[in-house]
Amino acid sequence: MTQSRRIHIVRPNETLSRIAHRYGVSIRTLAQNNGIRNINLIHVGQRLAIASTAHARPAARIAPATVPGTPGAAVTRLSGGRLSLTATDVLNIKKTLQTEWVQSAGADQAYGIIDTILNRTASQRWGRTVADVVNATNQFSDINGPISRRKGRRSVAQLPVSSISRRVDQLVDAYLAERAAGRGSSVGSHLNYANPQYSDAKNLAWINALDGPRLGRGNAIHHHGTVPELQRHRPGHFLVDLPDIAPTSAPVPMNGRRVDGNAIAAANGVSVKNQSVKLGQLDPAMEAAIRTVATVARQQDLPPPVITSGNDSRHKRGSLHYADKALDFRGNNITVVQGRALRDAVRAGLGSRYDVEFEVFPNASNNHLHVEYDPD
Secondary structure (H helix, E strand, O other): OOOEEEEEEOOOOOOHHHHHHHHOOOHHHHHHHOOOOOOOOOOOOOEEEEEEOOOOOOOOOOOOOOOOOOOOOOOOEEEOOEEEOOHHHHHHHHHHHHHHOOHHHOHHHHHHHHHHHHHHHHHOOOOOOHHHHHHOOOOOHHHHOHHHHHOOOOOHHHOOHHHOOHHHHHHHHHHHHHHHOOOOOOOOOOOEEEOHHHOOHHHHHHHHHOOOOEEEEOOEEEEEEOOHHHHHHOOOOOEEEOOOOOOOOOOOOOOOOOEOHHHHHHHOOOEEOOOOOOOOOEOOHHHHHHHHHHHHHHHOOOOOOEEEEOOOOOOOOOOHHHHOOEEEEEOOOOOHHHHHHHHHHHHHHHOOOEEEEEEOOOOHHHOEEEEEEOOO
């Protein structure tokens, strides 16, 4: 292979981490070579210089999200030294990290948690998916352990997507892209970690015997290693393959519950026009819609979206607004070109179960993105 230099033009819904993964370079190198100070901020149409000895991977197709258990759903795979993650796996890593990471302890602690989850998934000792791993009894305290059970939860699926902070969302995406580009595990092949500061005397002996890295700060220190009875389950070397779908797109819950759109919007930096906008009893499918619109708006460097209509206002007869399955988002004076780029990226992220339109009016201040859940 010879040293090559090429230009990549940023397209809608692309992130720096995914571009780096495509060309086999690190995010840090790509950012430094292009004078990018904030790796979470690139623009559609921006030209990036790529210097790499590696051939570009085929561009990832942004596939629609699939509901586990339905035809066409992606499957977690371990084959040929490669661990292939699904979008649901990535989402569940984010949920779990949100409960396990003491953010003031630094990013290295977060990397150790992520790598332990990946190692456990690759070991197949606890099952074949991230959900199997983190749902194992008493392994992750706020997923299916003492803390979660006091709250009436016994699985990662019961944690709302809205619980994931923007910092956790971005850190997981960036770090998994680094792993996919060849970065090694921060904890080797180890399978255990624990904090001796919050453990009883019965567990201190095995925790203090762990001989892996110690990650964190102050009282938020994780001792990593592998207990003797699990040594035979440590995985061999493996590479990580990421899903083609943007990991922040949530699978649609199918249990008929309702979600509070106001809370979901607030957690994702989306404003609500005023109190007359009714979002309190949204269909759960709209949680993914709010998150996807918010994510794409950030990726395209657009102003934060504003929800202007839920189950309120006047809509045509039979409108899905009245079934809490439709939302209107104002783009805060974005242009029609920007609105259509937003529409295209949101369509790609949500898939065919949703209808997405950027509606244009004589009074440009009324232009908005309409998103509805209409799987039929």
